[in-house]
Amino acid sequence: MRAVIMAGGEGVRLRPYTRILPKPMLPLGHRPILAWLLDRLVAGGVTEVTLAVRYLGYVFRSYFGDGERVGVPVRYVEEAQPMGTAGALRLIPGLDEPFLVVNADIVTGLDFGDFIAFHRSRGGWLTVATQLRRERLNLGVLEVEGERVVAYHEKPERVERLGLGIYAVDPRALACLPDTGPVDMPEWIARLLAEGRPVFQYETDAPWFDLGSPEQYAAVLDRWPQLEERLGGRP
Numbered sequence: 001m002r003a004v005i006m007a008g009g010e011g012v013r014l015r016p017y018t019r020i021l022p023k024p025m026l027p028l029g030h031r032p033i034l035a036w037l038l039d040r041l042v043a044g045g046v047t048e049v050t051l052a053v054r055y056l057g058y059v060f061r062s063y064f065g066d067g068e069r070v071g072v073p074v075r076y077v078e079e080a081q082p083m084g085t086a087g088a089l090r091l092i093p094g095l096d097e098p099f100l101v102v103n104a105d106i107v108t109g110l111d112f113g114d115f116i117a118f119h120r121s122r123g124g125w126l127t128v129a130t131q132l133r134r135e136r137l138n139l140g141v142l143e144v145e146g147e148r149v150v151a152y153h154e155k156p157e158r159v160e161r162l163g164l165g166i167y168a169v170d171p172r173a174l175a176c177l178p179d180t181g182p183v184d185m186p187e188w189i190a191r192l193l194a195e196g197r198p199v200f201q202y203e204t205d206a207p208w209f210d211l212g213s214p215e216q217y218a219a220v221l222d223r224w225p226q227l228e229e230r231l232g233g234r235p
Contacts, residue, residue, distance in 0.1 A: 001116060003046045004092060007034065007104035008054035008079045013213045022056040024104035025063065026217065029224055032063065033211055036107050036231060038070045044112025046100065047072060052088035054079035084182035085165075089174060096171050101185075103165030107220065109207040109231045110166060119168035124198040126173050126189065129166035131204055134159050161201075164208050173197065207231055 011023030018026070024034035038049065049072055053060050057078055067074030077091040085103065089095065098120055100112065110129060119127040135158050143151035167185065176191045177183060192199055207230050211217045220227065 001044075001046050001099065002048045002050065002095070002097070003041050003100040003102060003112075004050045004052060004089060004095075005034070005037070005102050005104045006085050006088065007051050007060060008057075008082065008088065009105070010055045011105070011212075014211075014217060017217075022053075022059055023211070025056075025059050026211070028107065028220065029228060033107060034060075034064075034104050035070065037102065037104065038064075038072070040108060040110065040231070041100070041102070041112055042070065042072050044110075044114075045116070046112065048075070049073065050075045050077060050092055051104075052077050052079060052083075052091070054082065082182055084184040084187075086177065086185050086188045087181070087183040089169075090177060090179075095169075095174060098168060098170050101167040101169055105211050106165055107207075107209050107211065107227070107231055108164070108166070110164075110204055111206065115166070115202055115204075116168050118202050119170075119200070122198070122200050124200040125170045125176075125192055126197075127168040127200045127202050128189070129164040129204055130161050130201045131164055131206075131208055132159060133162050161203075164204075165210070168202075 007022065007024050009023060011018035014023055025032040028036055041049065049067065051060055051074060053076055061076060064070060064074045077088060079088055098116060100116065115129060136155060138155060141153045141156050142149055173192060176195060176197065177188060189199060207227065209220050211220055
């Protein structure tokens with residue numbers, strides 16, 4: 001099974017840290033963020049990884065090389081210009097079986113083997129890993145019709161289904177990518193839906209963290225000694 005890791009972003013929200021290292025190469029414990037993600041992918045049955053890189057791409061090549069240190073062949077495609085979270089797939093040959101697409105700036109305990117098995121069993125063109133998040137609002141929320149208040153909810157709980165930046169893709173879906181220019185995952189999924197192609201969601205309660213902002217990164221760093229064991233990282 002192949003996995004494509006989208007690692008071309010500049011990590012603007014994490015500056016000044018990302019002026020020196022690309023975001024997926026920032027440290028968690030004694031290893032980069034991306035190394036922990038690759039552990040999970042290999043444990044889930046991934047046998048080949050392609051890194052789509054652009055910003056400070058040489059850092060990835062220097063650390064991971066041909067993949068010997070992570071136990072799986074690692075190849076690279078270089079984006080000459082920003083291509084979004086899906087556009088780089090056009091640069092990768094041989095995507096002729098179901099494969100994974102994963103954002104590089106996350107850590108998760110997701111069982112990738114179960115995820116891809118779910119995708120194959122449904123016969124869809126694309127599957128999105130999702131998670132329900134509950135958030136208690138600190139203010140009252142009004143329902144109104146024009147100027148009239150029809151309901152008032154004191155500090156309600158809001159429930160949202162989040163996409164986790166983890167996708168299983170059937171090669172047929174590649175035909176729905178625009179031929180040129182940058183393209184993000186939401187745009188690609190919208191095109192699939194507009195053409196009536198089957199898209200599924202895989203709900204998980206596995207640990208999952210996005211490290212895209214200073215606050216998110218700091219929160220995971222603070223909890224890392226406990227999280228490392230839950231996420232199944234290797235020593």
